[in-house]
């Protein structure tokens with residue numbers, strides 16, 4: 255369970271995040287939407303202790319993410335390409351992570367097998383460095399890396415962006431599979447309203463850093479979001 259309490263982030267005089275309370279239960283697929291600059295990435299970055307909040311904090315299973323490191327083995331995330339080691343090939347990168355997470359060669363192989371359809375023969379066994387991959391393929395490497403080591407919580411910032419239509423469908427299938435097989439808690443930010451409403455149990459809408467809607471009923475999600483975004 256993730257618990258956000260009195261979270262505030264301010265840059266000079268601008269308050270970019272102001273979330274009074276948010277509880278995300280285990281196994282929930284939590285979607286985060288909002289216009290550019292609404293504060294989605296800032297919320298994820300604070301949850302990963304990459305940005306220090308001005309006030310309040312985030313607890314993961316009771317652990318304050320800014321005060322202990324123990325939550326890190328339970329969380330996987332891909333926010334942007336800076337999280338990757340661009341001087342490695344995807345194979346070298348996965349092998350490096352395998353060693354860090356102390357997984358067996360077989361564990362890594364089984365994990366990557368789940369991604370074969372999504373990888374579409376473009377990622378493994380190639381001599382291409384991560385820095386030379388297309389944006390979509392780079393995203394696929396980041397997502398596969400975020401899910402490595404069986405994390406209980408997976409945070410993905412704009413996972414569908416830059417993926418071709420078949421890859422978007424394959425990614426949705428993968429997320430739903432992981433969720434039903436292992437009760438993974440997914441936190442997904444997206445501008446793609448169709449995809450998030452399809453796979454998420456709940457959608458939180460941010461506007462200028464504040465939660466203005468917390469939608470938990472599937473039937474009303476699409477309608478409410480379409481009317482908000484004018485889509």
Ligand SMILES: Nc1ncnc2c1ncn2[C@@H]1O[C@H](COP(=O)(O)OP(=O)(O)OP(=O)(O)O)[C@@H](O)[C@H]1O
Pocket residue numbers: 265270288289290291292293294295296297
């Ligand atoms: N280091 C920083 N210094 C000043 N302002 C910042 C900084 N980082 C983020 N911001 C501001 O915080 C606000 C929220 O940004 P954030 O990236 O969280 O939005 P977002 O919802 O993820 O947007 P997008 O949909 O465009 O990715 C923006 O106004 C942004 O300019």
